[in-house]
Amino acid sequence: GEAEKPAPPAEQRPSRLSKPELELLESTTAMFRLWDAQCGGGLRRKAVVGQLHEVTDLLQEPQPEATSKRLFTCAAELAELAGWMSYDVGLQPNAQKYFVLALHAAKEAGDKPLGSYVLSSMSRQMIHLGRPDDALELVHLAQYGSRDCATPRTQAMLYAMEARAYANMGQPSKCKRAARMAEETFADAGGDGEREPDWIRFFSEAELNAENAHSYRDLAYVAGRSPTYASLAEPVMERAVELFAKDDDHQRSYALNLIGMATVHLLKKEPEQSAALGRQALDIACKVRSERVNTRLRKTVYTAARDFGGVAEVTELTDELNAQLPESAEAV
Missing domain, CATH: 1.25.40.10 (Tetratricopeptide repeat domain)
Structure with a gap:
């Protein structure tokens, strides 16, 4: 009977990860993602990085294959989120490091x-x-x-x-x-009831319109501030803003699209409308800790001030921006 004896320890040793624990790890990742969308990358980045270290430690231990696959998926999602949050607060080299880690983990997970x-x-x-x-x-x-x-x-x-x-x-x-x-x-x-992974759920009709509108707006800039492309962007951006306005979970996207809409009005030489949208974006920017939102808002408002400095609404907004969102050390 000696030969069979070595087998039980692997079974008896409580594998450090039970099924409920694994599920908790996975749902925590989804929760972090929601927090990021609601309140920007600044507040939760350290928590995500801490969780990522935890999962990486678990991967150093021998795990059953199915568990290890799920852990690699978890690691990939957390590393992507850590990268995304770093990008959001302006830490670009950090972001790249996490994205590369996420890519390796996704490959290990076969996903x-x-x-x-x-x-x-x-x-x-x-x-x-x-x-x-x-x-x-x-x-x-x-x-x-x-x-x-x-x-x-x-x-x-x-x-x-x-x-x-x-x-x-x-x-x-x-x-x-x-x-x-x-x-x-x-x-x-989505129409066929397919099971979507949590990470792609953010890509809603609002997000689709936002991306395409930003593409047209970027075209307008690249083509030397072309009003034609700006007009192409306008209805699509309007739709995105309208959809995000109803969505409390994606306040950062709402702010980014209000700013996008403000830039479209600048391209069309409509500074008053641009300032009104900039003001709405400023309200959200003060609640959402996202250096990306702040940077884009500053850029848009300063462009407006440069091109339409004589317009009262633009001057007021510039003063308000400087008072409420002064350039922070965080941007460094």
Whole structure:
């Protein structure tokens, strides 16, 4: 009977992770994601990073294969979120480090759609950093890697990111085609009751309109402040603002789209409307801790002040912005 004896310890040793514990880890990740959408990356980043370390420690121990797969998925989602929050508060090198970690973990989990989502976050960061060619390369990598397994909602999000990259590269026809593909693919999403992963749920009709509107707006800038593209952006941005206004869970997106709408009015030389939207965005920006929102708002208001300094509404908004959101050390 000696031969069988070594087997039981693995079974008896309480694997440090029970099923309820695993489920709790997964639901905590979803909760962190919701918090991030509600109140920006600043408040919860350290908690997410702490949780990520916890999961990474668990992965150092021998785990059953199914558990280890779920832990890698968890690690990938947490690392992506840590990267996203770092990006949101302006810590760009940190963000890149976490995104790369997320990509490795998604690969270990064998989760191609999740990997494509991480790549889309990386591509968004590249657009933010003024590197649209790199952004496009990352989106194409994401599309190539997940074409056979990503849900329509995920594919639509990737098309929308492709449109953003083309817009910033100044390629109108490719941009419009990708934006149209995003709309068509999105029309197939969710109707068949498919089980969507939690990380793609943010990509709603509001988000789709927001992405495409920002693509048209970016085209307008790249094309030398073209009012034609600004007019193309306007109804789509209006729809996004209208949908986000009803959504308490995505206040940061609401603020970003109010600012987007304000920039569209500046392109159309309508400073009063722009200032009114800027004021609404300022109210939300004071509640949402997002350096990205603050930076975009400052940029938009200072542009308005430069181009339309004589307009009373613009002057008032500039003073209010300087009083309520002074340049902070956090932006460094």
